[in-house]
Amino acid sequence: MVAEAKLSHTAAMILQAISAGYVYGFSIMEMTGLPSGTVYPAMRRLERDDLIRSQWERQSIADAEQRPPRKYYKITTTGRATLESSRKRYPLLERLIPAEEASSR
């Protein structure tokens, strides 16, 4: 049996935020209220364990909006399964970061 990664509440919150559509570091910071020194390292570890995947925005899009390109994060299939088990472990997770909130932004 392959054991699923057990996430701390913080990591589960960040994964929930990404799943909810907060796809870059600063937006996750704003949503969760966590400092950058917690959010970014947690995202590195989540990415290392294939729970999320990162992708650079195309330069042309950033140029059109006259800003530097951003790195976006996306939850993976494994990440979704882990998030499901984390939701059972932390039942308030979905209430803290509802999916609708991000999609309405």
Next chain:
Amino acid sequence: MKSPSDVAFSALQQTALHTAALLVPSAERQEWTFEWVSELWHVRRSFARIDETFSLESQGEITRFCLGAFADALCVRHQAVKPTDRHAHMHGSAAQTLLWLSVAFLICLFIASFLPGVEAENEAAQFQISPNALLIAEATDDSANPSISAGLYLDWKSTHQRYFQDLAFYHVTRETAQTGSERISWNVARSSTNLFALLGLPLMHASNDDSGLPSVILSHDAWIRSFAGNPEVPGRILRIGHANVRIAGIAPAGAWRLPGSPDVWLLQPDAQIASDLPARTPGYLFAQLSPRGQAAAQRSGMGISARNLEDLLIDLSGTSLTVPVEGPWNLSAFALFLALLALPAVSSVSLGETHLTPHRASFRETLRRFLFLAAKFGLIAGIALFASYDIAYCRTSSYSGGAECLQLIACFAICLTGFRWTLADQRKRCPVCLRRVTNPASVGLASRTFLGWNGIEMICMGGHTLLHVPAQPTSWFSDQRWLYLDSSWQFLFADTVIY
């Protein structure tokens, strides 16, 4: 227009980011910096007022954001140095133990494969001298000294012998040999042509031809030393003394266990021995007993009375050459047997099983545990075999009884120590996951033995078991006990990553 404080804060934030970037491994630094600079741009934009200026509070927030880059940089660095926590999972595991034992086994095997003495012992065990061959020497002399004259050998050879089927002779001298332009000083044994046949020793890379030149047989040492073990050497022509000779073959390593240490054997017909060696030249005489000789030897021992060249009666003695060579496998099997016999004297053979717990191990767990124990025993036995070879033959390149004795002692010592460790290690392995229990904690007080147990408590990092080892065995707690943890403990253990 930016205020001086904005410029100062901006410089401070950029400096913080670029300083943190130095912590990131160079391969990832550029992308990491790009991401943080980009994020900083967006952060600054979100805090900027309409007039593109910042409040002191905003600058503080932005600076705190930048300081977070240090934690991220350290995280990236840590991941680069230690990409996975596989090592942490491996620590103390059954796989790690088997891996280390296998590495030790392979190292010992590798070293043993390069020791010439090991090959010599294997060959010595493989090639046994003919069982009815005798070394005949004067009874008063040490059989290691040549004592039978060439003349006596030729005299016996030319007359009918009742007790001997065949006779062979050799005499060792130091002579100079010439191989191409190189001159080598060798111990040359001038021997009768039947020497190797009488002793029953086979030749390696034997070469037959009809050149009519006398044949020489190289010792294994001389072959390696002077010809670098070239298998093409048999058939070559050498010059020994004043005569050309042809290399007929190589004597197997360790097969020669007779007096003298010849580098080459120059096989000569008896007529040549008669012309080359003065009649009184002492040498070694070998005889192959006839059935009548064997019966006589059984009846009245190996004492022989004979007349010498001066027609005087001399006492001779025959020494059997069939010294048994145990060979590495028999020797190791014996050492292994001794170690297993001695093991209960130096260690408890109990595996620390406890029957006081309601937990019953599944068949699979039990099988896995015993397979692991068997694998450790097997690897220890293999290490003992090859390490004892390495110890015995690290200083000597040829087979000897002393090396064999050292090998037996070393093999026994390694087996005994290794088996003792194997049992002790097994007792400290979680029966569920076979990981070594760790984090020993002292529990209880010795002064309160009657109120509760005292001893050491260790825990399986997989969260399966606790091991209780009593400091002082009592009638109610004499041996170690396993306490199986139920699933309610699982959340405490980081079997997989928690972050």
